[in-house]
Amino acid sequence: MVATPQKPAYKVIGTRPVRPDGVDKVTGRAAYGADVVLEGMLFGSILRSPHAHARIKRIDTSKALALPGVKAIITNADFPTQESGTLDLGEGSANPKWLVDNVLAGDKVLYHGHAVAAVAAVDWHTAEEALGLIDVEYELLPFVIDVREAMLAAAPILHHDLRTNVRARNADTPKDRETNIAMHMRVEKGDLDAGFAEADIVIEREFTTSQFHQGYIEPQNGTAHWNHDGQITVWTSTQGAFSVRDQVATLLGQPVAKIKVVPMEIGGGFGGKIPVYLEPVAALLSKKTGHPVKMWMSREAVFQATGPTSATWDRVKIGAKRDGTLVAADVSLCFAAGAYPGSAVGAGVLCALAPYAIPNQRIDGFDVVTNTPKTAAYRAPGAPAAEYAVEAVVDEIARALDMDPLDLRLKNAPDEGDTNSSGAPWPRIGAKAVITAIKESAHYNSEIQGEDVGRGIALGFWFNGGMESSSSVAVNPDGSVSLILGSTDIGGTRASLAMQLAETLGVPYEAIKPQVVDTDSVGYTAVTGGSRTTFAGGWVAYDLGQEIRKRLTERAARIWGVDVSAVTYNDDATITGTDKDGKAQRFTFEEICRRLPSTGGHIAVSAMSRRNTAGPAYAGHIADVKVDRETGKVTVLRYTAVQDVGTAIHPSYVEGQIQGGAAQGIGMALQEEYWYDDQGHLRNGSFLDYRMPVANDLPPIEVILVEVPNPGHPFGVRGVGEVPIVPPQAAIRNALRDAIGVNFYHTPVTPTRILDELLPRA
């Protein structure tokens, strides 16, 4: 672990206690969405489109409704009409009309697996059987899967009322014709032409990336009960209970007051468990039947109809001086949004060049609809594809200039005060500290030996989020403190927030009892995502801790009969002072808490935090690979992830986040992709065929934590969960170039693609 500057002497932060939800999760007692059982519960299932693009001419549910045990069937028409507008999902926003149409198709189905109708029945098998009795008449329409084809003037149009939202000065994108290009944004600074004129070398390349799925173990689920008094309760595994509440409220045309969302434990999300799919459907089925309705997705449905990443088509042109100074960059990112607008291209634009201080730059982003599932956030959404393309070109520049790729990067790395792509100055950041840590690492200084082996490095960047978090605390007479959280716990939220409260109070970790509650039981809290939760939730914990310190100090002053100024709350959680007789007095934390009930009552406090001082994160990965020329198989021999984590609250969970992100990125680099046939059908919608990496596909992921504290957080927290997924695609790709001399311009680099390059062409 590398810490810059000197880290304070924390007592709890930096330790590795067991998470509060640990025992329940290893013994199977933790309750996930699938564990919800309610009296009189019905089971819902969804009929999905067999076509990539078709008009729905007629839905006949009569035969299905006649099946004994079937209680209700709904279609898009059962939703209230949506006014156009936007709905904040926590990581992006959406048009409610499109959100409804994605949940149950409107007049058209727009992708293979698109939901068409939903059945509630007395058991799941009956519901499934009923699906086969629903008669849907389709009129097939031409479809488009590829983002490049979708942008052509002759492409089949998905939404005839869609016009390009142009957020680019001086761009010539037409705004008034039918198109699949939902949005064109541009960020620029400096003088691009002048910049390229300065360059001694210019490299321009095109890249494509496939569509990747988050691959969470637990499929989407949702149970809803629409009570006779109009109150709707939703149980679901989600990253954001309040986001589900807001989405369900909007889609059902109900005020949020009518909706309570109970967040169950979540078996992975990675951004994909922010949008709603089943919850509003279950609610409408419940309204129609008077019973609670439980729904869950098959794995096939998860692949077909929940949000994977965008497939992308990207162009990067970078100019450099002979000494390695990067002087100009022109980047274009085209992201397939799937069936409805709203890819992560905007974040891709803002991240693409963030690892470098390039004075003259322009980045264009295009959001393009295609006949594929509506994309959703996936860990650093938008950043992996954008930075992959940039890191590949930077690697080629280093080779062209015969420079060490790390030295080139260090030379161009931004520092505090340099401006980002939007022209705003960077706060304290760890870009150079990360590169330096790589240079000094055992891995980078080791020799790599053998045939067809190579080493690559790549950097990664993610903003990290702020947003709003709320919590309440209650101080118990035994010196324990209940910490009530609105954030669902994905990667150790309970532990990391409890640790920050314990540190603030000076009490042991074990004294804090964190609990995740429903949306009626705590203040508004944004999604667990964007690498914001440990940051924003930590701020709330800190604020609450300070308030408790203040109140305990006041209580001690009252007990001792003196002014509060005569009393000190010490960092060891003792309270000292002199009483009204001038006698020295002291309470331990437990002692003052024990006195609470008899000296005015217990202490309970709520707080909300929404600060925009999140600390951006930089990462750099080192990959060693070996290529088998016979089979095209790539073995990752060694892999090290270096990252500026600000302050590692719980280093084990930080390391886990980094290892998980790196593993997913390696999957993107070498194995995973959505595969559509010529009918636009997804043909590998199963874990067997989709090929996420499993344990024997990966080496141990070594982790080096760099700690450049975020000055915008009381404990220096930056987010840690997103950025580790950014570097792997380029690190592996650059390693492959080192190993076999081939530059790849597409991920994943599957054995087939390796062999395409290595075998003699036909």
Add this chain to the structure above:
Amino acid sequence: MVATPQKPAYKVIGTRPVRPDGVDKVTGRAAYGADVVLEGMLFGSILRSPHAHARIKRIDTSKALALPGVKAIITNADFPTQESGTLDLGEGSANPKWLVDNVLAGDKVLYHGHAVAAVAAVDWHTAEEALGLIDVEYELLPFVIDVREAMLAAAPILHHDLRTNVRARNADTPKDRETNIAMHMRVEKGDLDAGFAEADIVIEREFTTSQFHQGYIEPQNGTAHWNHDGQITVWTSTQGAFSVRDQVATLLGQPVAKIKVVPMEIGGGFGGKIPVYLEPVAALLSKKTGHPVKMWMSREAVFQATGPTSATWDRVKIGAKRDGTLVAADVSLCFAAGAYPGSAVGAGVLCALAPYAIPNQRIDGFDVVTNTPKTAAYRAPGAPAAEYAVEAVVDEIARALDMDPLDLRLKNAPDEGDTNSSGAPWPRIGAKAVITAIKESAHYNSEIQGEDVGRGIALGFWFNGGMESSSSVAVNPDGSVSLILGSTDIGGTRASLAMQLAETLGVPYEAIKPQVVDTDSVGYTAVTGGSRTTFAGGWVAYDLGQEIRKRLTERAARIWGVDVSAVTYNDDATITGTDKDGKAQRFTFEEICRRLPSTGGHIAVSAMSRRNTAGPAYAGHIADVKVDRETGKVTVLRYTAVQDVGTAIHPSYVEGQIQGGAAQGIGMALQEEYWYDDQGHLRNGSFLDYRMPVANDLPPIEVILVEVPNPGHPFGVRGVGEVPIVPPQAAIRNALRDAIGVNFYHTPVTPTRILDELLPRA
């Protein structure tokens, strides 16, 4: 409804909206303790003593443990050793050692039905079968049921280490010998001898009252899971989740941090659902088996082993002048505490003479252990027996002086500034307003006709409680407000607290979403009991409402760019002011709430209240009865309950409380009693034999609400739930005197006792 003085023009308070839990309760969806179902749950049952008093020589569980399906058996020895001390139960306190011994008997069983051992098995029938295989060797001991006999020197002694705790100056109660008298307290003021010397008439009478059970519909239940990480979760139907937490923590020797209590809905409590019986047993069985364990009581067990009231033996001597002025009172109250000390005699002492301003008085109270179940709180605990005796003597004085019994009472009723039995001045009270309302009532001014009919009146008094309540609120962008409660909802808590928050904010009742949560999710909140919840919870709601008003005002000021002093929160929940350009501005509550997310975030606040400004309650009841001389059956022809309720927040629920209390009091007056045979066995432990009144035993209970606002509460709330159970026994008894000329000195006045008086003696 009579309001004194002028009541403010409330918008929400005084209306009768549907309670938030209403639909769930009428549709059967509300989840009570019996509805708890957990994965891998075991079922627990309890072996109970067949003897009233016996030493346990040996417990052999080997045969029971060998029964297939039996997972664990525990006895008293499985509890950690308790240091002596006291534990606050919310309505009274207890020695933890005695509390453990009551939960599972120690070396002795002290009453018929006393718990001896507990079994956990795979199903309830197996657990029950196993009970029959537990071999307990008892050594029978002499027992004592009657409180008078228990006080005799020759009585069988229950606890050889028990000595009288004398809290009476100048009392000659011995403190150093074996005894069943656990406590003797005395309250006195004035000069008793001088007072009686002034009197023209002195009447002294002795009374006895039987033991009554609260008779809640839902039997006690408790489910517990002792997790592998040491965390204990308890699901139970209780009046106080935090009280259960504290009791379970003490009995199990665990910090409260380890215990979470989830309060389920409660099917009646009336004070009886404050002590724990099953919860710590279920927890220990869970610890032993590793599974959650669910337990519930049979109705027989409820009667045998949960807390009924004390049977009492009382003496009242009152002196009056010829003009009706009461000048002296000497009262002695002996309360059977049951097997362990801790009857409600203390409250009886403080209530006995509260309806009168008598200058010279002495009240003695004795807490006496007997071989009957440990008593618990029951609606105005201690007051009904004490005030019954006083109201009977006052009635006899009125007859002796030939005064209207109401005029006598009005003449002696206390007013603000008069002193109570402890010598402290009364705050604003409604004693005279209640008596005046009775005098003016249609019922009191109606003629009563027929043979063997009579009318009686009686007053009642209860302090009402304050204690500690906590709540949190979260303001939603649709203008709704989540109200998070620690108080379990017995008589409409959610509604009455939501109404007070709505009134404070100036928003409709429907805008408030109250929710009762577990002990980890809200600040400390004392039991729902003592008629404290609407008072103390209302204070918290008011404080939170004021804080929300303040914060919304600040937000508007920030939006308008002006100082907060230029902004007004109006009582119609609009916010008005002028912006920085001097332009008049206005937000409705919904409008400002909609702006919260985009102007700094949502609002969430917690508050705790513990005020000692509860407003005492007075009631007066009128009973018309008719006696059937052939069968002894008494028909209550008409019944009116008049009560100073301070302010009726939700008049329907206030009326319901009063009707319920009156019905229970009439049951005590005429029907209910514990019946022990000569072996000390309870012989009527079923609803069939115990004879609580059912609908056809009662007339409609007419209610007249008098509103003398409590100056110690922002909305004038006094408690309403307790005092209506106080007057019925004396009102009925005095009516019987009017009907058939017989003064009864025991309740209940059953047909047998009527016939004993009316039929020629053998």
